[in-house]
Amino acid sequence: MSKKMKIFTAGVLGIMMAGLVCTNVYALDNKDVVGTWYANSLSMDGMNEFHPNAIMMEMSMEISEDGKGKVTTSSESEEADVDDFEWKIDGDNIVITASDDEVMEGTYEDGKITISMDGMAVTLGQEKEEYKPYEPGKALTDTKLEDFDGEWSSSIMSAFGMQVPTGTLFDMQFNLTIDGGKATLVTIESGTETTTELEGDLDTNALVLKSTEEKTEEKTEEKTEEKTEEDTEDYSLFDTDTMRLYLLDDGKLCFTSADSMDDPEETQEAADGEDSEDSMDWTVKVFFDKLEKK
The missing domain is CATH 2.40.128.280 (Lipocalin)
Known part of the structure; x- marks a missing residue:
């Protein structure tokens, strides 16, 4: 390999390594998360996702620069519930401490924040996505x-x-x-x-x-008396x-x-x-x- 080629190769490798180092040390910045966020997706198992409106629910988060915030949840049958929280950046994650001291960790990727809470993953974006439920087709009349x-x-x-x-x-x-x-x-x-x-x-x-x-029905008085209120309801x-x-x-x-x-x-x-x-x-x-x- 010529001397010029060795210098060129070393330069390319240096640029590539510098890029990798920059990628590895990049940390999430406050400006990335400050603002209003809307829950656009819920998931119970990481696979089946659905819009919060599918269960008549809405959720939004106000993340302020002072390390504080508010989360608002509402449903059709209940008044809006507002809770305070504190937040901080930890590497590429946002750590949220609720008013009851529960700590939740969120990940930031492609302009979205995903937070795990109560066994459910909530994905939030800074634009509120429209809910489009499945509209069932009409029943066929001429069926065999x-x-x-x-x-x-x-x-x-x-x-x-x-x-x-x-x-x-x-x-x-x-x-x-x-x-x-x-x-x-x-x-x-x-x-x-x-x-x-x-x-x-x-x-x-x-x-x-x-x-x-x-199905067989128990007709004895003894079995009838054993039925609890929970059974009848x-x-x-x-x-x-x-x-x-x-x-x-x-x-x-x-x-x-x-x-x-x-x-x-x-x-x-x-x-x-x-x-x-x-x-x-x-x-x-x-x-x-x-x-x-x-």
Whole structure:
């Protein structure tokens, strides 16, 4: 190698090393985080993300130059809650100490701050992103029994005015295999897997499946007396005694706890005998995606 080439090579390597050193010693600066931040994404497991408005929640953070700040959280059913906190920069992280002395660490990357709190990861940006919920397709009217055949996996759950990916907020996932009016439903709830066999037929444009397992009722006075108040108030979010499924024109399959897809609010109002505007809509919907055959 010539002397000139050696000098050129050494110079290039020197520039590269200097760049690496600069990258390694770079620390987050106060100016990067001071300002107003809006929660645009929540995640329960680092995989399934959803907008805070999906659970009727909003959150913002005011980070001030004096090392103090305020976090505001609100929901449709409650007044806004404002909490004070203190913050400081530690390398590439922002360390937040809440008013109750809870310490949370946030990471800064690409103009976003991600903070882990109460088992949930919150990602904030300095622009408030618009919430765009999934708009279900219309139920197909001209359906045949074989149209429902296939393997289906739940992707979205809508309940109590909230709409989130299944497996997150409610910690429930459903896999459904349908073949000629017979079905196998695998429910995964909090890591526990349950398999239910179902069978049914078309009711107009809905596939109505019923569990093939017979339930026996305890008729002895002793068993009746053993029932607690908790037993009588038990509520099942997802009832497999009778499943009413609809094919939608966007390709999804929908389970609904209402009597039809036409007007679930009217159905619930009639069932409860209450004004739907003043009562909780208990209608549950689970949307399934069809899996492609390998």
